[in-house]
Amino acid sequence: MPGFHGRTLLLIAMLGWMLPARPASAEVVVYAPGAMEEPLTRIAQAAGEAGVPFTLVIGHSPAQARQIVDGAPADIFISADPQWMDFLNGKKMLSETPIVRLASTSLVLVAPADSGFSFGGAPGESLAAQLGDGKLAIADPDMVPAGRFARAALEKTGQWAALQGKIAMLPHVRAVALMVERREVPAGIGFASDVARDGKLKIILQFPAEISPVLDFPLAVVAGHQRPEVAAVAAFVAGAAGRAVFKDYGFSEPSH
Structure with missing residues (x-):
């Protein structure tokens, strides 16, 4: 030895x-x-x-x-x-x-540019219900800051618990944008900068500063x-x- x-x-x-x-x-x-x-x-x-x-x-x-x-x-x-x-x-x-x-940049809820998906974030409004049988794409909260911010925003707005089983966790924030663009999910949470760069997505909701501050x-x-x-x-x-x-x-x- x-x-x-x-x-x-x-x-x-x-x-x-x-x-x-x-x-x-x-x-x-x-x-x-x-x-x-x-x-x-x-x-x-x-x-x-x-x-x-x-x-x-x-x-x-x-x-x-x-x-x-x-x-x-x-x-x-x-x-x-x-x-x-x-x-x-x-x-x-x-x-x-x-x-x-x-x-x-800021945290936003996004959907395909020509999608009819809607969610205003009003008290009592359920994101899980709006997703129907689909899932919400986010970056992995345990690996990626964008995912950590997304989970924190969903927890603060009381949406996280109802979304269990309806989350598609991805390895990075660009993968979220791509998954939404391909319509594999109805919506995802990513950065506003991802929406601006390709025109294939639209912002459904920009999380207010008290929920998710500017990043x-x-x-x-x-x-x-x-x-x-x-x-x-x-x-x-x-x-x-x-x-x-x-x-x-x-x-x-x-x-x-």
Whole structure:
């Protein structure tokens, strides 16, 4: 049996194998949520042309935050949920560079653009009844911030309990939009930015601020990664060029 030193080296080797390696194709690595994949892909292309290239790694914010704590090679973290930025801050995993709010969106109930589905959210109105034999698509609340926000809104409005057995849980918020577009479900809960980008959906209900506040997407530099090229990428993404792209994809200016 290997001694303590041997077991330690084995553990380090195993951890190194489990963590994603730093991509060799770019100096700066940006971890970001699926809700921002399309605009950030376009921004990455523009940044590369401007001489500030970066590699984009898309994933769920909770998982990415935990990976950063475990040593994943992210230089910049963009979160779909401010609580995971707070989580990293509490772990002292963020640099002293100020956190920047890139853009915002809101939580909405959506249906196909030409659908007759309706729900006003009035007291006593049942979303489960409006769905009939169909289901409501939401992102998985245990994995995806959009799903957590959806569940919280449904709980606050007293709809969640009646919807048990009528929920289609999906791996990310874009999957919700696609499922509704294909009419596999009558309605879903996602981000307003998803509706704006393709014209195939319509907003049935925008949840009021007291039920689900405007959702900001913050950006921060990871502790120990304050290199000039990282600062240049952060400035490009958060600057005028980046904000124009976010607007094109249906995102709004940060709430504060």
